[in-house]
Amino acid sequence: MDELALLSEDQLLKLQTVRSRVIDSIGKNMDLYGVTMSIGHLYGTMYFNEQPVTLDEMSSAMGMSKTSISTGMRTLQNLKMINKVWGRGSRKDLYEVVPDWHQNFSDYFSIRWRKAVEQNMTILRKSLQELEQLIEKYPDDEQLQLIVSTDQQKITEALQYYNWLERLISSLETGEIFQYIPKESDLNS
Incomplete structure (x- = not known):
């Protein structure tokens, strides 16, 4: 039985207004993260459903x-x-919906950041190899050696940042991050 059917018209209207405001907020928040507002609204609408839904229902x-x-x-x-869940009949x-917002945040950023980090680290490592080849090809060019050395240092610093970011991503994936920044529910227990 649909519990909303038991509400008065006034109660239902107020409840729908509150939910619409929250759904819109979720949509705007997800838009900030690069997910379209309509997908955010879809998640928000599903968030308030007590039962799994079909594509037709949504x-x-x-x-x-x-x-x-x-x-x-x-x-x-x-x-x-x-x-996606199984439904009898x-x-x-x-x-x-996966209702754990902390996990949603962790998964979202882990997925997005990991892909970007891997791409950037591959490019930086390849660039270091090419700079090394350049030094080997022109071992007597002091000006080139100086410029390449400076570039190698900058690229190495960038790789250090991406190594740190990989550790941050891993802490999100494993939940270790919550040891350092506890969830509110963990603070209250």
Whole structure:
């Protein structure tokens, strides 16, 4: 039974106003992180559902095409913010929200940052190799040696930063970060 059906019209209107405000806030927040506002609204709408939902249900609830909803669901799944779940007697895919915002944050940034860090470190390492080859090719050019040495130092410093960022990402993935910055719920227990 739908518990919203038991509310008065006034209660339902106030509840919908509050939820809409929160959903809009979630959409704006996710937009800051590079996820479209509509996908943020999709997550926010799902967040308030007590039961897993189908693409059709979300398409109807949000007034968006099933294709758009499907794309949004796939994005949220890739970010580990929703899960596809099994539903007894249902032949359609069902989705539910992962309600742990701390985990959502950790997963989101781990996924995004790890890819960028790996790409940047590959480029920096390749650049160091090319600079080493340049030095070997022109061993007697003192001016070149000086310039390359300075560049190598800068690139090495950048690699040190990315090594640090890899450790930060690992701390997000393993949950170790919460030993240093505890969740509010851990502070209250």
